[in-house]
Amino acid sequence: MDTKTIGILGIGAIGSVIASLINPQYLPNTYHYNRSPRETIKIKRNNIKIEFSIRCDIYIDKKQHLDWLIICLKEYQFENAKEWLSKLIGPSTKIVVIRNGLQLKEPILEFTSENYIIECMIDCPVQPGSDGFYEQLRKPTITISKKEALKEFSDLFNKKELCIKTTSDFKTESWKKVCESSTLGAILCLTGETCWVFKDPKMQELYKSLLIEGINVAKADGANINDSFIDEMFDKLIKYPDTKGSSMLTDRRNGNPIELGAKNGVIKKKGAFYHINTPFTNLICNILSKINRSPK
Ligand SMILES: NC(=O)c1ccc[n+]([C@@H]2O[C@H](COP(=O)([O-])OP(=O)(O)OC[C@H]3O[C@@H](n4cnc5c(N)ncnc54)[C@H](OP(=O)(O)O)[C@@H]3O)[C@@H](O)[C@H]2O)c1
Known part of the structure; x- marks a missing residue:
């Protein structure tokens, strides 16, 4: 055997x-x-x-x-x-x-x-x-x-x-996941609330702005993401149940460190590397890094 x-x-x-x-x-x-x-x-x-x-x-x-x-x-x-x-x-x-x-x-x-x-x-x-x-x-x-x-x-x-x-294109798949989970996660984590917040058009706008920044950086890094991805993610977003959370929200609620470096942090870092403007992401990283505890 x-x-x-x-x-x-x-x-x-x-x-x-x-x-x-x-x-x-x-x-x-x-x-x-x-x-x-x-x-x-x-x-x-x-x-x-x-x-x-x-x-x-x-x-x-x-x-x-x-x-x-x-x-x-x-x-x-x-x-x-x-x-x-x-x-x-x-x-x-x-x-x-x-x-x-x-x-x-x-x-x-x-x-x-x-x-x-x-x-x-x-x-x-x-x-x-x-x-x-x-x-x-x-x-x-x-x-x-x-x-x-x-x-x-x-x-x-x-x-x-x-x-x-x-997948023959692990980089693209990983970038899609990073863009999606960091955008949703950051907004839920900062508000401390679940997906009901996306009923507010201002939150929907913020979601789109953050997502677009992530996609711009992903493309500069070689990910192959079509423009239809934004609509796909947005359709998904508005169908989420009000009670849906995210791992970043769970970590914040449980007082655990947030995986900032693997999510919004990597968009900020790669954005700086490729000279892509990511003002919303940078702001969010600055705030989240203050509520993040030091790694255990
Ligand atoms: N949880 C989810 O729903 C989920 C879903 C999809 C993807 N992921 C991803 O999967 C990965 C793992 O996440 P997770 O949720 O499983 O994390 P987790 O629950 O925090 O588990 C990490 C484990 O690693 C141990 N550990 C930490 N530092 C260590 C060290 N220096 N030496 C030995 N052990 C150490 C921790 O031990 P202690 O017991 O001492 O803390 C803990 O048991 C993350 O990238 C996460 O984003 C998670």
């Missing part, structure tokens, strides 16, 4: 979902690593509670041999995770990076070669519940950058529980 050793670094919302989706065949050789202790994976999906014990290391003193390392950290958490990366990544370890933002390979390149890294986008809203379970609101879709890696990547998972897609 084929065996693989798999490590998962970061057992938070997404890391817990991923841990619960590992192909049962590989579970005996799956290892979990997290900053704080974790004894169980607790996920609620389709109104069913899934709970199982794990062995989770909060410190390792020597290098591990892993065939695969799946990294489920937030963008600002990579800097403090370097010691983990140096011990968990061997010369033949394949790395899966699942996070929001752009240039997902960048923080890993000092530990391995680019060919060993698979960048992933995940569409899977997950929120912590008061009962200690993470609530997974729908079936996850993972989009991966490497078509040729599809077979071995999908073999890692219980395929009934997730949808895996490939």
Whole structure:
């Protein structure tokens, strides 16, 4: 029987979902690593509670041999995770990076070669519940950058529980997600309110202005985004239920750091690089950076 050793670094919302989706065949050789202790994976999906014990290391003193390392950290958490990366990544370890933002390979390149890294986008809203379970609101879709890696990547998972897609233009797909989630997220985060605020035409205007700034920067960076994207996003926006929130809003409400660098921050930074004016984005970044706490 084929065996693989798999490590998962970061057992938070997404890391817990991923841990619960590992192909049962590989579970005996799956290892979990997290900053704080974790004894169980607790996920609620389709109104069913899934709970199982794990062995989770909060410190390792020597290098591990892993065939695969799946990294489920937030963008600002990579800097403090370097010691983990140096011990968990061997010369033949394949790395899966699942996070929001752009240039997902960048923080890993000092530990391995680019060919060993698979960048992933995940569409899977997950929120912590008061009962200690993470609530997974729908079936996850993972989009991966490497078509040729599809077979071995999908073999890692219980395929009934997730949808895996490939894209030949990961950069464009990532930019679309950054533009959409940062625009919606910033407005909800600043108002502290859910999508009901978009009933106000002034908020709709602000949404469009921010979205257009993001798209201008994305195009300058080489993303292939059609003008119809603005109407598509706007149609989506006005159909959202009044109660819809965003991860940036959730982070603010829970007093957690906002993923500013992976969202509006990257638009501001790349805009400056390409000399694209982003006045609304800059203003929003300045305000959000003040309400953001320093990274844990
Ligand atoms: N949550 C969602 O609904 C969702 C949806 C789509 C995409 N995403 C993206 O997925 C990525 C992961 O997000 P998440 O929501 O899973 O974040 P999260 O719940 O904050 O989980 C991050 C985990 O990493 C651990 N960690 C942080 N720094 C560490 C370090 N230096 N060493 C070891 N472990 C460390 C944290 O440990 P502690 O237990 O000590 O905090 C936590 O368990 C983000 O890019 C996010 O934007 C999230």
